[in-house]
Amino acid sequence: MFQRILMLIAALATMPVAAEESAEITLKAPPASLAQWYKPANERQVWLHNMFGLRRSMLAVSDYLALEDRPRLEKWLRRFSERYRKIGEMVPEWREELDLEQLQRLEQAVAGGDLTSAADALHEVGRTCRSCHHENRALVAALMRGPDFSEIQVEDSETLEELPYKKVMQRLPVLVNRLKIADEDGRKTVAFESLEELRQRLADLGQSCESCHRDEVPRERILGGAMHASLDALEQALKAEDHRAVGRHLGELAVNTCARCHGVHRLLSDLRQELLAD
Numbered sequence: 001m002f003q004r005i006l007m008l009i010a011a012l013a014t015m016p017v018a019a020e021e022s023a024e025i026t027l028k029a030p031p032a033s034l035a036q037w038y039k040p041a042n043e044r045q046v047w048l049h050n051m052f053g054l055r056r057s058m059l060a061v062s063d064y065l066a067l068e069d070r071p072r073l074e075k076w077l078r079r080f081s082e083r084y085r086k087i088g089e090m091v092p093e094w095r096e097e098l099d100l101e102q103l104q105r106l107e108q109a110v111a112g113g114d115l116t117s118a119a120d121a122l123h124e125v126g127r128t129c130r131s132c133h134h135e136n137r138a139l140v141a142a143l144m145r146g147p148d149f150s151e152i153q154v155e156d157s158e159t160l161e162e163l164p165y166k167k168v169m170q171r172l173p174v175l176v177n178r179l180k181i182a183d184e185d186g187r188k189t190v191a192f193e194s195l196e197e198l199r200q201r202l203a204d205l206g207q208s209c210e211s212c213h214r215d216e217v218p219r220e221r222i223l224g225g226a227m228h229a230s231l232d233a234l235e236q237a238l239k240a241e242d243h244r245a246v247g248r249h250l251g252e253l254a255v256n257t258c259a260r261c262h263g264v265h266r267l268l269s270d271l272r273q274e275l276l277a278d
């Protein structure tokens, strides 16, 4: 699925181009063999672990070079070399991204005690980290680790129907806007009904978090105290027919609940879907 070059044709309104032109952004799809190191094929996300191990061992090599501590330097360089070579074994398509000559120069310089030359070679190897990251890191993270909501269902607590996420989402702005319109036009019953349904739909949404999060903290952050405070204040404002306060509390809800959640989940989910679309 990652074989092709992904093209994003983006007509970016903010770009200083003539109206009829559109900017073309070309992204290089990660090699197919990368997927075997990520979930679901690989539970431990071994690619990412190797990367963190690389950063740690690289720091150790750099520190012990500066301290001229040969025994520890040799120990950490062995680990670093092994992990660096592993990149090419795990994803052969990315072998040309590596600089194995500089790695060898580093190993020889350390073995021969030429620490100045070793530091220089380490710096050169470090360039390959940066260049591969520049080209691939963000895209790989979005594609391989971005949240996938396409299979997540939310049970409607009234009808007991299992609904896809998108469908649940499409109902929310209807309720928010209907509430605002009804309040402005003095249709109090409709405004209260919309608020009640909004409360219910947001409560239902809370069941879905545990599909991906093990702890309660994420749910509290988005669907917790702040959200309930806004909904309660909204109810008071509706009762008092204080239209400005209704607007203000709806705004709070939109920022603290909708936008906060979209900032992480929808952004990544949309991007991922966009990139994987045929």
Ligand code: HEC
Residues within 6 Å of the ligand: 048, 051, 052, 054, 055, 058, 084, 087, 094, 097, 098, 125, 126, 128, 129, 130, 132, 133, 136, 137, 138, 140, 141, 144, 145
């Ligand atoms: C051939 C490509 C490639 C090379 C070379 C490479 N990396 Fe990476 N690295 C990646 C990709 C792709 C990711 C993104 C993985 C993800 O987010 O799931 C990554 C992610 C990382 C991360 C995690 C990023 C973060 O902060 O979340 C670290 C740490 C890292 N690399 C360290 C290194 C170091 C140190 C080197 C060089 C010694 C290196 N990498 C060389 C491709 C590469």
Ligand code: HEC
Residues within 6 Å of the ligand: 145, 146, 147, 148, 149, 152, 205, 206, 207, 208, 209, 210, 211, 212, 213, 217, 218, 219, 220, 221, 222, 223, 264, 265
């Ligand atoms: C399909 C998987 C998925 C579902 C379902 C999901 N999340 Fe997340 N969420 C993620 C991912 C991936 C991140 C990115 C950071 C991470 O890995 O924790 C994230 C990050 C977050 C964050 C910011 C980081 C943090 O851990 O504090 C919050 C807050 C959050 N989610 C709340 C929620 C709430 C509330 C729900 C349920 C209404 C929910 N999430 C449902 C995948 C999911």
Ligand code: HEC
Residues within 6 Å of the ligand: 149, 150, 165, 166, 169, 170, 172, 173, 176, 205, 222, 253, 254, 257, 258, 259, 261, 262, 265, 266, 269, 270
């Ligand atoms: C779990 C965190 C979360 C919360 C809270 C949340 N959303 Fe969403 N929203 C999402 C995700 C994820 C998607 C993308 C779903 C998909 O495409 O499968 C989405 C998509 C949407 C969409 C686009 C639907 C479409 O047709 O593609 C709208 C509109 C929307 N949300 C409105 C809202 C409103 C309004 C609120 C607040 C009252 C809200 N959302 C609260 C996570 C959230």
